[in-house]
Amino acid sequence: MRKKIIAGNWKMNKTPSQTVTLITSLASFVEDSAADLVVCPPHTALLFASEVLRGTNIALGAQNMHYAENGAYTGEIAANMLLECGVRYVIIGHSERRQYFAETDETVNQKIKTALSASIIPIVCVGESLDQRTAGTTEEIVTTQIERAFQDIPIESASSIVIAYEPIWAIGTGQTATSAQADEVCAIIRKKIANLYDDETAENIRIQYGGSMNEKNAADLLSQPNIDGGLIGGASLSAEKFAEIAQACPAHV
Ligand code: PGA
Numbered sequence: 579m580r581k582k583i584i585a586g587n588w589k590m591n592k593t594p595s596q597t598v599t600l601i602t603s604l605a606s607f608v609e610d611s612a613a614d615l616v617v618c619p620p621h622t623a624l625l626f627a628s629e630v631l632r633g634t635n636i637a638l639g640a641q642n643m644h645y646a647e648n649g650a651y652t653g654e655i656a657a658n659m660l661l662e663c664g665v666r667y668v669i670i671g672h673s674e675r676r677q678y679f680a681e682t683d684e685t686v687n688q689k690i691k692t693a694l695s696a697s698i699i700p701i702v703c704v705g706e707s708l709d710q711r712t713a714g715t716t717e718e719i720v721t722t723q724i725e726r727a728f729q730d731i732p733i734e735s736a737s738s739i740v741i742a743y744e745p746i747w748a749i750g751t752g753q754t755a756t757s758a759q760a761d762e763v764c765a766i767i768r769k770k771i772a773n774l775y776d777d778e779t780a781e782n783i784r785i786q787y788g789g790s791m792n793e794k795n796a797a798d799l800l801s802q803p804n805i806d807g808g809l810i811g812g813a814s815l816s817a818e819k820f821a822e823i824a825q826a827c828p829a830h831v
Pocket residue numbers: 587744748749750751752788789790791809810811812813
């Protein structure tokens with residue numbers, strides 16, 4: 579049975595002091611959570627966050643990193659910098675990064691490899707646009723993103739990766755995929771992992787849903803057989819809402 583994983587993607591919100599306030603409040607609400615919990619504040623708040631997360635059951639994640647170890651990449655952040663800030667997870671290939679910062683399936687693949695070699699767990703985002711869904715190409719788009727993201731990733735590492743299925747039309751729009759729609763695509767992703775690797779890897783890998791998940795729709799989404807957690811944007815900026823989503827996770831057995 580896969581343990582659920584709920585991650586908060588704070589995007590470009592919260593200063594270091596606001597981060598400390600939000601985490602302090604959140605930590606008191608989620609002490610008995612049955613899920614793995616992750617918060618992903620902006621880079622400037624990571625070190626402050628890791629201090630205040632110490633001794634809690636919440637892990638620290640980053641929202642992005644570069645694939646190179648170091649070098650002349652103005653404005654970028656490397657894996658060892660994140661590690662030293664206490665980061666254990668990193669979101670890779672979020673649709674906003676693909677859309678606004680020219681991330682491609684190739685850079686996503688490179689970043690996954692770099693994260694894995696630094697022992698940082700990648701949360702790899704895939705998902706179709708509204709046009710692609712309307713055109714009936716969701717399966718093709720998502721399975722191609724998965725195939726390219728996992729290119730040359732060895733089987734020993736594959737099941738440690740977390741996949742986030744985030745339909746672009748559902749992100750920040752208030753328009754959530756129905757639980758059936760979300761589960762259907764997560765099942766397609768799991769089948770693709772079985773094809774690329776084997777049934778055991780597919781059975782073990784965790785697939786989150788993301789896109790307007792909130793405290794009201796979480797229980798329904800999280801009870802679907804192929805949905806192993808959530809990547810939460812807007813609702814993760816409220817300690818109460820994020821905690822309610824965490825509480826909606828059925829205990830794993
Ligand atoms: P949202 O964002 O929950 O605000 O839709 C999710 C995400 O972009 O990860």
